[in-house]
Amino acid sequence: MTLRFLKLEWKQFVRSASFGKSIALKIIMGFFALYFLVSFLAIGIGGYFILKKEFPASDPLQLVNSYLLFAILGDLILRYLMQTLPIMNIKPMLTLPIKKSKLVHFVLGKSSFSFFNILGLFFYIPFAIVLIKEGYQTAGVLGWLLTMILIIQSANFINFLINKNNVALVFIVGLFVILIGLQKFKIVDVVSFGGQIFDAIYVNPIFSLISVVLLLVLYWLNYKQLRNQVYLDEAVAAKVEEANTSDLSWADKLGDVAPFIKNDIRLIWRNKRTKTVFLMSFLFLFYGLIFYTMDAYKDSLPMLMFASLFVTGGFTLNYGQFIPAWDSAHYKMLMSQSFRYRKFLESKWVLMVSMTTILYFLSFPYLYFGIDIFLMITAGAIFNIGFNSLFLLYAGSFNRKRIDLTKGGFGNTQGTSATQFLVVIPLMLFPMLLFWVFNTYVGYNSGFIIVASIGLISLLLKNYAMNFIEKKYIKDKYAMINAFGKEA
């Protein structure tokens, strides 16, 4: 039976949208996953030696131990935000002759192997091996490693017990902050206290049995809780949220693009993924801080230009690259309605331009870093408004991947294809290159002027470009309907 479950899981994985069709995407996703694993592996292997070199006075294991408490709490917070129990998968099996207890064990067991639990191992295991090689007691290190693995697993199950309970989150975050505060203001030495706990496990590996008991208790609690909730109106129920309707009649002033604008605002606000994109664009505002404050980039003007484009371009880039796939679920309906395609495209354009403008106004505090940085941001904003908005609309006509808006937000790659990666070249590299060429060979201000002029020229040619883009969309209509109709 378990084998059969595993076969189903394998099919789900292999046939899922993110694994499926596009080779380019597969390679890039694989690359990212590999990157994470390799970085953790590298820290695991090299960690010991780095710590030894940087802090010759203290013991690397004790150093790691002293911060583990914070790592565990941080892990719990991250899990709370990102990890959910895949309980819905068992819905089709509820009526089949399979014991409910078996289903629950399977769901819980499967969660043990989630990415969150695996990633940590890539640090702890090599770190432990290095420790043994460096002459630490084998039994002690193994006991320590076992405890780490069990704590990761326990965190996994604590997260499901909390089950998106906001009070619990406040508690954990509160604890986290208080511990940092206690340490910072030297009221209690949390670091050495936490260190002592884990040091003790190394000295007496037998203590690791405590975490075995902890894990068993947590698993049993999870099992108890879930077993009673395997009903369609409880754990397995899809959540229904109450509609929050706000008056958007102010948008009517925008004329005949108004219905689409209103629709887009609702689209962004009422779906997880689009909401993430929207909120992230405000985070991008701070992107510049990383570059402008680091000495390494002070003299690398093209890199600063790159950052400046991001400051105001967060929304345009992240939202624009999936036009019109955001509307893929009801694309068929739109295509059977009577309106000029232009209006649909125009509304997306208005949205991108308004957001870029708002973000530009919000970026005024960057004046603090001097007029040059501010000019760069201004040039970047003009480029985003003029060139990037139109270019993304055009690139959108190559989108052939459906986006299911009901699926989660962060880290969701649905709708991503090679288009998204190719698009970055003209969007980001082209202005960087232009800036660099003019800056190096013509003179300082010409860099800003050329980037801003490209934006202005594109803006002036907007009508002409829109005609061209509209034709392309109409030409590709059937291919898009067909592609968007396929389940993602």
Added chain:
Amino acid sequence: MITLDTISKKYGKAEVLNVPSIEIPTGESFGLVGNNGAGKTTLFNILLDLIRPTTGSITTNDIVVNTSEEWKKFTGSFIDESFLIGYLTPEEYFEFIGDLRGMNKGDVTTFLAQFNEFFNEEILGKKKYLRDLSKGNQKKVGIVASMMGNPKVVILDEPFANLDPTTQIRLKILIKELIKNKEVTVLISSHDLTHVTEVCERIVVLDKGNVVKDIQTSTETLKELESYFSV
């Protein structure tokens, strides 16, 4: 008048639709019947220019559907749930479609008022998004939306499926009301022989993409269809 001229659709070598020639006069209620895979939805999708036919063309009120888009102004349709916008409430959806069909807020409210009975207090003012409505209630929204803006042609794919018995009866009354003045052409596909014979004056039976029957509805029609499908 809608004219289908030798419409066929092939996917690779498999032919899913092959209709020689059908004329649907203005004001006719036209029923399309057939088992799964008979080509009903494909035909409707071609009628709405959502799929291109391999051969042939469709003309509706002198407009060839895949060369001009003017037909959209007088054609209302509901094919499946993908015609709904899941993250809108029913009110917002009606407002959106109304906007596209040149109705202002007041027009939409007046228009919706006549469907109070059909909605059975399950649609408006429920503070629910369309994606959270039941299949049947979603269908009600889609059917009513297809009738917005005084369309001359209404195309409904499987309108009776998923509806509760009361709503099925109300839908039949609604369709009969629509065709009363012989101004609106209604095209309906259905698996339910009783319903379709009741509301349609003419019934075409598709089988594996081919037209096997084209009959004017009479008292004998239901029996004839039942015996055809009982094989």
